[in-house]
Amino acid sequence: MRYSYYPGCSAESTARDQYMSVNEVAIALNIELIEIKGWTCCGSTPAHHTDKILSIALPVANLLMAQKTGLEMVVFCAACYNRMKVANHEIQTNPEIRKEIAATLGEDYDGSVKVHHFIEVLIKEIGVKKLKEAFTHSLYGLKVASYYGCLLVRPKDVTQFDDPENPTIMDKLIKLMGGEMIDWPHKVECCGGGFALSRTDIVVELSNSILGMAEASGAQCMAVACPMCQINLDMRQSDIHKIKGRDYNLPVVYITQLLGLCLGISPKKLGMDKCVVSPKPIIELVKVAE
Amino acid sequence: MSIVISKEKQAGDLINDVQKLSGIDIRSCLQCKKCSNGCPVTGLTNVHPSDIIRAMQLNVGDKIFNSDLIWMCASCETCYARCPMKINMAEVMDALRVLSVQKNGPKQKGNVPLFNKSFLRTVKMFGRTYDIGMIAAYKLGSASLLQDTDKFPMMLLKGKIALIPSFQADKKYTRRIFGRKLGNTQS
Numbered sequence: 001m002r003y004s005y006y007p008g009c010s011a012e013s014t015a016r017d018q019y020m021s022v023n024e025v026a027i028a029l030n031i032e033l034i035e036i037k038g039w040t041c042c043g044s045t046p047a048h049h050t051d052k053i054l055s056i057a058l059p060v061a062n063l064l065m066a067q068k069t070g071l072e073m074v075v076f077c078a079a080c081y082n083r084m085k086v087a088n089h090e091i092q093t094n095p096e097i098r099k100e101i102a103a104t105l106g107e108d109y110d111g112s113v114k115v116h117h118f119i120e121v122l123i124k125e126i127g128v129k130k131l132k133e134a135f136t137h138s139l140y141g142l143k144v145a146s147y148y149g150c151l152l153v154r155p156k157d158v159t160q161f162d163d164p165e166n167p168t169i170m171d172k173l174i175k176l177m178g179g180e181m182i183d184w185p186h187k188v189e190c191c192g193g194g195f196a197l198s199r200t201d202i203v204v205e206l207s208n209s210i211l212g213m214a215e216a217s218g219a220q221c222m223a224v225a226c227p228m229c230q231i232n233l234d235m236r237q238s239d240i241h242k243i244k245g246r247d248y249n250l251p252v253v254y255i256t257q258l259l260g261l262c263l264g265i266s267p268k269k270l271g272m273d274k275c276v277v278s279p280k281p282i283i284e285l286v287k288v289a290e
Numbered sequence: 291m292s293i294v295i296s297k298e299k300q301a302g303d304l305i306n307d308v309q310k311l312s313g314i315d316i317r318s319c320l321q322c323k324k325c326s327n328g329c330p331v332t333g334l335t336n337v338h339p340s341d342i343i344r345a346m347q348l349n350v351g352d353k354i355f356n357s358d359l360i361w362m363c364a365s366c367e368t369c370y371a372r373c374p375m376k377i378n379m380a381e382v383m384d385a386l387r388v389l390s391v392q393k394n395g396p397k398q399k400g401n402v403p404l405f406n407k408s409f410l411r412t413v414k415m416f417g418r419t420y421d422i423g424m425i426a427a428y429k430l431g432s433a434s435l436l437q438d439t440d441k442f443p444m445m446l447l448k449g450k451i452a453l454i455p456s457f458q459a460d461k462k463y464t465r466r467i468f469g470r471k472l473g474n475t476q477s
Binding site for chain 2: 189192194
């Protein structure tokens, strides 16, 4: 199983732990992720705030690079995943945009590179049976709130990831790992996303409401699949404590870190020392040798 | 929100400009307010997504750029997911942000356009984002230098922020992309 892998800019900074855990899980499951040589930024929110053609051309540049490898693309960052899917959709449905993008890049792109989120590869390609066989450790009933955020599930006709109001793909993985999935209503609420620096006040409000609901629903940790959600929900807990007086101390980990633990990979290799709120209780529960 | 419409001629073409930029038929909105009920930031402002649409339908003109919601919308797309008329409100907001910058709309809390500019400048330079360069440019410009300084050493220690930019990007395409004029493309 070989894929062209697009890590995205956060893999080199705020989400190194995501990058590490995706790589480790891929190796353990024999998924060959070949990083696109010379990949560039997808443009994220600042691009679509600024200029439509810019916001399509940046992902298309990477889709063109992937196309030359002849492999389908795998992304983990939900924002990059969303921008790649939106770009494909626009190119496929809007001939004028396709023409303008071709003129901008000096190369025509037909919108045909398939884009998968890493979790989709796990569920759809590896499959539940094989995954279960590969697990050497269990989450021993750990209560996990799976949090999807916005960009994986919306817009549904474009990402086609899962149900936009009640996605269950991560819950399936949690159950498979022996964890207890929490039935809670804030799975697809917004954490404030790209406002991490510019409107921290909005991030604090929205993340507080999500963390509060996770806590009230009895979660012992949250599993995420987006670097922006991870950093907002994890790092902003100290600000929420200061501003709102709520002390959650709730570990927020990547789903791939939980998968890695269950595959017997050491927490250090999964970058779990990089979490701000210590995930030590989870690690001790699963007991993976360092 | 109360919408004030004055008698003198409005900067009339706003609705057409937004429609041209976003490709979305704003006139089809029924004001069912599902967008406003699902919007995560409506609790933080008095202007709701359905008000923005209504204001455009009533032709309030450039006064719309005073609405703080335009720069508070996190593009979560809950509005679009629930709209019975399939109006992609997130794209309408994108169009309004583009127009606001073009027309020199009022500066709002957080100065999001400056953040966007700082972010995109690093992409133009390196092909990828460079957090420290982006944060420095944004903070110097928005005079919020002290915000989050407590987190910087911790992030550096955890390797969650890169000191030097990445030089691995192939800028073949980004050079062409950033060679064109930004902010006025039509779809």
